[in-house]
Amino acid sequence: MQRVSATKEAILAAALELGALHGISGTTMEQVAERAGVAKGSVYYNFSSKDKLFGELLTTGVSKLAQTLHDARLSASGFAGVEAMVTAMLSLLEANRALSKLMAAEIFRTDRAWQESIFALRREALTEIEEALVPLVPAGTSEAMRLLMAGGIFGATLMGGLEWLLFSPQTPVSDVAAALLFTLSGKLDAGPTPPTLG
Template sequence: MPRISPTKMAILSAALELGAVNGISGTTMEQVAERAGVAKGSVYYNFSSKDKLFEELLTTGVSTLAETLSQARQSAAGFAAIEAMVTDMLTLIAENRALAKLMASEIFRTDRAWQDAVQTLRREAISEIGTALAPLVPAATSEPSRLLMAGGIFGATLMGGLEWLLFSPETDVAEVSAAILYTFSGKLAA
């Protein structure tokens, strides 16, 4: 892994901040260059296209998420594994809010150059949750059903995390995590 030059770093960082606020198609290469403190030519020297630039940002982001979920799953057993995954995912969202916003706005899209890479990693993340669910559901549960449940847990955590960042950012991660997990505890249905 060749280490990243300061210029490349500045460009990625500028693209991330601008993309989180204005969206990707609302961000121009001109703006990225300006914010990174370099000329547009330098941006294109480091990234062959706008698509490649944001693809790098998104794939490393989603890849980190998948890795986080994988480690959380292995850190505990049974339902505690689900609890760890939800909590760690929320922590990750909190630690990298800009990236979380950017990913959330792109994760449902199927019309982008980088869709394949992002969708593959999204499925990886969801099937990581699916694996943790395996011992918790009836043996007869179909694979698609288990992935639907996993998708639901993923969606609940993501939407809860976004709701948190956008509307009650002062709330502690533990409280957010507790709220999301409460819905899976069965106490609602009791």
């Protein structure tokens, strides 16, 4: 990993905080400088534009997500791989709440300067889930269909995770993972079962 200066880190942290609060369009480079406690020139020295600044923030975040999903996928096989990915993604969301909110709002924008790199990394993250699905779906299933399923699992984890962090943050990550995986386990389709959940 590239060495990041303390100033650059302070700028990225300030941009993240303000972006999660007011949106990227609602955040100015002046505000970032003020929040980071650095001169405006210093912000422009490190990032030539607001697009560059938020682009780096978001691509770093999505790249970390893809890497986390990759590691989780290799940690277990079969459906346990899916379970590991859902749990690892929830832990990552919990550890990066502001970034998760920002990514949720940005991930389907199509008008941003950083769109190409975000889309490529987003596809990389989805492909990690899609690859874990290969042995779990019927042999004739197309890649497009597996990607849709992967999008569903990704969306369930992201939305369930944000719902958790905003409205019941006291719930432990293991309970949240259990609730989401319950919906993916086919137990819904089977009707009520005896063990108590939550």
